[in-house]
Amino acid sequence: MREIVKLVEEIDREGMQSILLSFPQQLRLPPISPDIENLPRPRQMVVVGVGGSAIGGDIFRTYMARLSPCPVHVIRGYCLPLWVDPQTLVVAVSCSGRTQETLAMFQEARKRKTPIVAVTRGGVLEKAAMEAKIPVAKLQGTSPPRTTLGNTLSILIALAQSLDLIPQEDPLEEAKTLLSDMAREFHPSRKGGRAFEMAEKLKxxxxxxxxxxxxxxxxxxxxxxxxxxxxxxxxxxxxxxxxxxxxxxxxxxxxxxxxxxxxxxxxxxxxxxxxxxxx
Amino acid sequence: MREIVKLVEEIDREGMQSILLSFPQQLRLPPISPDIENLPRPRQMVVVGVGGSAIGGDIFRTYMARLSPCPVHVIRGYCLPLWVDPQTLVVAVSCSGRTQETLAMFQEARKRKTPIVAVTRGGVLEKAAMEAKIPVAKLQGTSPPRTTLGNTLSILIALAQSLDLIPQEDPLEEAKTLLSDMAREFHPSRKGGRAFEMAEKLKxxxxxxxxxxxxxxxxxxxxxxxxxxxxxxxxxxxxxxxxxxxxxxxxxxxxxxxxxxxxxxxxxxxxxxxxxxxx
Missing domain, CATH: 3.40.50.10490 (Glucose-6-phosphate isomerase like protein; domain 1)
Incomplete structure (x- = not known):
């Protein structure tokens, strides 16, 4: 047991283990600012982003597909499809605020006069959004983009609720309890546990x-x-x-x-x- | 040279080579039946299907994204997202007409009262569609579903044109000429040609x-x-x-x-x- 804990400490230089174990704490509906609440109810939503900034959009899209009459699509690209129009809400997610593909699509959305929400920690995206009076939802933390999945997802769900696209009940409380239990069950120090067993098999x-x-x-x-x-x-x-x-x-x-x-x-x-x- | 031609004959028991070489011949806008022409202009389109029956939908979706204000989505699933509503045109593509996932989504679309077009060679799908007075566009041939890509794509483009979702010009003529030239250039008997070279590298x-x-x-x-x-x-x-x-x-x-x-x-x-x- 002690060897595994030591091995993890040695290999995991980014401290990814403790970030992963604290993941459930990210699941919390954030307050929604008045400028977001005042957006028109969209006909469809498009989340633009790549990598760790886009994955929250994928989980959100799946969640919405079962619950909402509003289609959600995730675009990991360089340009927007022609059908992205002023009745489409574009959510530009870039953790750093410097992702060039996301910035290019953000600017394209501005030209098409679509409503936009920027989700970011800062960078060029925050600056450009603030200058254009586009609502910004701030991501927390300083670790790599993939570690903000829970935070991004919580923002997207709060946004959909404030636009009345899904029921008002909070789905994150149940997920948080479940994931906290799992974090204990899958803890790497639990030799013979499921995570350990799977790692052995996949090695x-x-x-x-x-x-x-x-x-x-x-x-x-x-x-x-x-x-x-x-x-x-x-x-x-x-x-x-x-x-x-x-x-x-x-x-x-x-x-x-x-x-x-x-x-x-x-x-x-x-x-x-x-x-x-x-x- | 002669060995390669012989080797292809030996390995290619389904006659895939000649089917592939004749691919450009599939690219031809088919006549559209009056029951399809009378469908309402949809707000969005969903192509449902799997494998070789769905790939035509993917190419169509890409083509439409540059040209049309109507979003096209391809769903390879078991059920339809909640947002598939009566303003969505569902195109159910099953080459055999027996693909269970596609039939399940076809029935779900019927319950939601969406407009539907069935694209198939026959089977249960054709029968169910005809009984429900749903338009059927027939696929040709008897070879595996993946060999109908050109045929499926041509039907989808003709459908989009008849619904006024894209300009009326025919994009298939240029593609046909280009692909005919490429079929000569990439012929497997051309030792030293690009196809041969790539096959050697990938082996x-x-x-x-x-x-x-x-x-x-x-x-x-x-x-x-x-x-x-x-x-x-x-x-x-x-x-x-x-x-x-x-x-x-x-x-x-x-x-x-x-x-x-x-x-x-x-x-x-x-x-x-x-x-x-x-x-």
Whole structure:
């Protein structure tokens, strides 16, 4: 046990372990400023950003798809699709406020006269937004962008509530309790625990994170990003039912050097469960 | 030279080579039936399907994003997002007409009273659509779903034109000429040609298809699917700028057993070209 704790201390120079363990504390609906509350109710929402700044948008999009009549899309790009119009709310997320792709799309949104909200810690994005009287929701902390997932998600949910796009109840309280329990259960010092067991299995192989359905696609993307950025290893994702129609054929040969992690949804449809079992 | 031609004959038992070489012939705007022309102009479009039936939707979505005020989304899932409403046109694409996920979403769309078009060769989907007086656009041929990409794309573009969502000019004529030239240039019997050279390089490795930007994401997905289904090998994709924010960190170690194929867009922005070169 003591060796693992020591090993983590040695390897984890960014202090990622304690940031991850405190993740549930980020889940808290922030107060919404009056300039955000006064925005018009949009016909659709577009979250623009990349990497750790975009993943909160992916989880938000998945959450909204089950609850809201307002479509949410995440665009990790250089320019906006032509359909982004003044009835679209553009949320520009850049943790540093310096992400060039996000700034380019922010400026494009301004030209198209769409309503905009900037989500950032500061930088050029905050400055440009303030000058243009565009509402800014501030991200907290100083650690890498991927560590602000809970904060970004909380801001996006508060924003959707204030625009009346989803019910007013707070979904984050339950998530916070659940995740706090899991943080204890998965603590790396718990030898024989599930996290330890999974790490042992994945050691030396390339993780393939398979989402049981589109509702878990964003979660698989997060796993991939964490493997890439925290563990510095390649990792790939795919999602049912799509993966059963092509990727699976590619495994006719040898499965080395890969190891599959399958994510399941408690609310799977019967067809979904059947397909996953058959695969 | 002769050995390659013989080898292709031996390996290619589905006759995929001649199907691929005749791909440009599929690019032809089909006549649109009066029941499709009479559909209301939608606020957004959703193409539902999986695998080879969905890839035409991806290319269509990319094409529309540059030209049309109507958002197009592709859903490879089990159920429809809540925002799919009567102002959304649902296009259910199932080549066989028996894809269970697509049928489930087709039925869900019927319950939500959205306008629907079915794109299929027949099966349950055609039967159910005809019984419900839902317009059917017929796919041609008998070869695997992935070989109908050109046909599906042509139908979708004709549909968008008839609904006045894009300009009336025919983009397929230019594509047809270009692809016919390329089919000659890339013919596998051309030893020393680009296709041969690329095959030699990729032999024994796992292809990673990197799209230079979101405009090429669908093309990368197509490459992946063709590697999986035609060559029976694993393959993965990712897209700039996103891949530079996480996946690239995973390559800090050894790049074996992968080989990167980078797809570039002639219409890249300066920022895009700079990012790709720097990576």
């Amino acid at each position: 030396g192989s390339i993780p393939l994170i398979y989402a049981g359905g589109p509702s878990l696609e964003a979660v698989a993307t997060r796993w991939k990003g964490q493997f890439n950025e925290n563990s510095k290893v390649p990792a790939f994702t795919n999602t049912f039912p799509e993966l059963g129609h092509n990727e699976i054929v590619g495994w006719e040969g040898d499965m080395n050097p890969f190891h599959v992690v399958l994510l399941r949804d408690k609310e799977e449809t019967d067809l979904q469960s059947k397909t996953i079992s058959a695969t | 024994g490795s796992i292809p990673l298809i990197y799209a230079g930007g979101p405009s090429l994401e669908a093309v990368a997905t197509r490459w992946k699917g063709q590697f999986n289904e035609n060559s029976k090998v694993p393959a993965f994709t990712n897209t700039f700028p996103e891949l530079g924010h996480n996946e690239i960190v995973g390559w800090e170690g050894d790049m074996n057993p992968f080989h990167v194929v980078l797809l570039r867009d002639k219409e890249e922005t300066d920022l895009q070209s700079k990012t790709i070169s720097a990576t």
